[in-house]
Amino acid sequence: MDWNVALTKHLRHEDAHFELEVAFSSHAPRLALFGPSGAGKTQVIKMLAGISRPDHGHVRIAGHVLFDSAAGVNLPARQRRLGYVFQDYALFPHLTVQQNIGFALQGGWRNPALRGAAPPAVQRWLDAFHLQPVAGLYPHQISGGQRQRVALARALVHEPAALLLDEPFAALDKALRQRLRDELRDLQATLRIPTLLITHDDDDLQALADDVVHMSAGKVAPAPQSSA
Amino acid sequence: MEGAWVALALTLKVASCATALNLLFGVGVGYAMARWRFPGRDLLDALLTLPMVMPPTVLGYYLLVLIGSRGPIGAWLLQHFGIRLIFTWQAAVIAATVVAFPLVFKAARAAFETVEPQLEEAARTLGIGEAAVFFRVSLPLAWRGILSGLLLSFARALGEFGATLMVAGSIPGKTQTLSIAVYEAVQAGQDDMANFLVAVTSLTCIAVLLAAGKLVPGRVAPRL
Numbered sequence: 001m002d003w004n005v006a007l008t009k010h011l012r013h014e015d016a017h018f019e020l021e022v023a024f025s026s027h028a029p030r031l032a033l034f035g036p037s038g039a040g041k042t043q044v045i046k047m048l049a050g051i052s053r054p055d056h057g058h059v060r061i062a063g064h065v066l067f068d069s070a071a072g073v074n075l076p077a078r079q080r081r082l083g084y085v086f087q088d089y090a091l092f093p094h095l096t097v098q099q100n101i102g103f104a105l106q107g108g109w110r111n112p113a114l115r116g117a118a119p120p121a122v123q124r125w126l127d128a129f130h131l132q133p134v135a136g137l138y139p140h141q142i143s144g145g146q147r148q149r150v151a152l153a154r155a156l157v158h159e160p161a162a163l164l165l166d167e168p169f170a171a172l173d174k175a176l177r178q179r180l181r182d183e184l185r186d187l188q189a190t191l192r193i194p195t196l197l198i199t200h201d202d203d204d205l206q207a208l209a210d211d212v213v214h215m216s217a218g219k220v221a222p223a224p225q226s227s228a
Numbered sequence: 229m230e231g232a233w234v235a236l237a238l239t240l241k242v243a244s245c246a247t248a249l250n251l252l253f254g255v256g257v258g259y260a261m262a263r264w265r266f267p268g269r270d271l272l273d274a275l276l277t278l279p280m281v282m283p284p285t286v287l288g289y290y291l292l293v294l295i296g297s298r299g300p301i302g303a304w305l306l307q308h309f310g311i312r313l314i315f316t317w318q319a320a321v322i323a324a325t326v327v328a329f330p331l332v333f334k335a336a337r338a339a340f341e342t343v344e345p346q347l348e349e350a351a352r353t354l355g356i357g358e359a360a361v362f363f364r365v366s367l368p369l370a371w372r373g374i375l376s377g378l379l380l381s382f383a384r385a386l387g388e389f390g391a392t393l394m395v396a397g398s399i400p401g402k403t404q405t406l407s408i409a410v411y412e413a414v415q416a417g418q419d420d421m422a423n424f425l426v427a428v429t430s431l432t433c434i435a436v437l438l439a440a441g442k443l444v445p446g447r448v449a450p451r452l
Contacts, residue, residue, distance in 0.1 A: 046349075049349075049353050050352070050353070051349045051352065051353070076352070077349070077352035077353050078352050078353070078354075078355045078356055078357060079355075080353070081355070082353060083353075084350070084353040086346060086350060088346075090344070090346045090347055090349070090350040092347060092350075092351075092365060093347075093369070094368045094369055103351070103354050103356075103364075104354035104355050104356070107360075108360065109359060109360050109363040109364065110363075110364070111364045111368075154354065155353075155354075158354065158355055
């Protein structure tokens with residue numbers, strides 16, 4: 001399993017300038033991007049997903065070239081087949097849990113039907129994540145842990161080539177965090193799907209990553225001796 | 229009194245057509261202005277809002293210059309299709325559309341700006357094409373704001389007077405809308421007719437407001 005990434009991007013927000021220059025490669029199926037907030041981790045994951053365009057560099061994931069500025073390759077986000085779980089989940093507020101999960105399976109200009117049986121793949125994830133009782137509810141009506149599972153199921157339902165997780169537990173309290181971390185670890189083991197995890201939590205590294213890329217101030221940093 | 233019903237039917241036809249056109253243009257332009265940054269954006273925004281603040285007669289004059297048979301658009305239509313727009317009900321539709329456009333455009337732009345760009349990004353990562361992102365995520369989330377703008381623009385189109393009079397005139401049964409008919413009746417001293425027309429107009433407005441209450445449900449939109 002290969003992560004091969006080299007990216008540069010000049011970011012400007014009002015008067016503040018930020019130089020992002022990140023290169024890493026790893027054969028680990030479970031990779032973590034570790035660093036303090038403001039290090040540019042989310043920017044990197046957005047460039048992998050194809051939401052943000054790097055100035056230069058390349059992105060190769062699992063043997064697929066997703067971006068290569070030298071070769072003029074830039075696959076749009078919809079063709080990258082990456083499951084992206086946003087930090088605050090970005091669930092569609094106008095769609096029910098069942099519709100959210102089925103979103104990627106429905107082609108065309110219409111959303112999945114509000115009523116009626118969900119496709120088998122949706123049913124499977126509703127069962128696996130114990131979401132059947134809330135299948136007809138809207139995101140604002142369910143708990144934080146349930147939202148996280150909906151976001152995960154929505155990203156996994158179209159069988160992505162890899163999973164990108166941006167601080168998946170940041171919005172949850174400590175007890176719930178531990179339980180969902182265990183769930184995610186089991187999921188990684190059963191699905192054997194390559195995952196890239198953004199975190200600044202040591203416990204996440206222990207449970208969910210085989211290899212770590214340390215980031216700080218927009219650059220890849222050497223691994224610290226002690227993570228103080 | 230039969231003339232009043234003809235005027236009512238014409239007014240509803242003109243206002244409906246103008247609102248349908250504004251659904252297309254107002255939503256399209258509102259979305260573009262909410263999503264894309266480009267030089268001159270503020271100036272364009274001001275120009276597009278102008279019909280809301282300019283006197284309708286000035287607007288009507290501009291339209292006359294543009295679509296009159298010697299105007300650039302009017303001459304072209306006449307030469308290629310043999311169409312004369314001035315003093316037709318279609319000209320009344322154009323006048324009502326232009327006058328009511330900013331109401332839809334402003335509402336649509338504000339509504340699209342409240343839609344989290346991240347939700348559109350999420351849809352893209354789920355393998356959805358750009359048009360589908362618009363129809364499945366952006367539009368449904370902005371719809372309530374757009375709908376209120378559409379209702380306002382329909383009401384504005386119903387009451388349009390100045391610009392309509394300039395480009396469509398006041399031909400009974402052809403271009404004479406309710407508000408113009410009221411004016412003509414008062415000018416001619418036909419008090420009965422004026423009273424009747426005013427009553428019809430008032431009832432129509434109440435009906436529109438009631439329909440608006442039904443169309444825009446009072447419940448709060450689901451939010452994350």
